[in-house]
Amino acid sequence: MAPTIDLVADIGESFGAWTMGDDDALLEVLTSANIACGFHAGDPRTMDRTVRQCVARGIGIGAHPSFPDLVGFGRRAMDLSAEEVRTDVLYQLGALHAFAVAHGTTLSHLAPHGRLGNLVATRPDYAAAVVAAVRAFDQDLIVLAQDGELADHAREQGLRVGIVGIVDRAYRADGTLVPRSEPGAVIHDTAVLVRRAVRVVTEGFIDTVEGTEIPIEADTLLLHGDNADAVRHAQAIRAALTEAGVEIAPLHRVLAARDGRGSTSCRA
16 A cells, blocks of 8 residues: 655744745645644734635645744743643634634644644643643544654544654654754755655654654654745655655545554654
């Protein structure tokens, strides 16, 4: 059986008169989308337009909740309580859900953004808070996460989990991402990104900054949209995956195929 993979990107991250990324071009490559919900980026008009564009293309719609950090684009650590994380995530789910319903669809998944997304992989209290929000909102929602606390807790609570491979970010040997504040944290070389993407999907490994490799069974590849080369990188990755015999498929189909054969995803 040919390997299958979902392609997802963070989109709808403009705010007011300020534009982030080329969402129109990026949407031609994707099968899923993580849409900003107003806390790190996004506003009602942007959310409405982005959901409408996804529906027109048949792209799966996911919430991309963040710390309440518009100034820092959700990438700064914030000392929130677990209850604040739970209610902030629930609030953002509700906001995006309203636009999904208005356009005749519903949410398919949730993927925490930025610093919140990093911390839920290592902090059990934040992971439990996000899971509690998802369970209260819709237990059929898929939780997108790296291997770690959020993925583990979501599975324990009976939620479906999609493991995310992030090929444009450097990994450490423990499976965590190198912080953006450190040199080499973000990979910009198209050839390197393509090679990493194909290897993750076809071989199940990704290189680390320590010079080792760790196992990863990704259900979706995250293609970041917040840089000038994002569309070119995404197009090159999709073309290389197709050439390698990989089927690009919506997230629910990827998970169905994985569940049918059993998952071997493990924490590094």
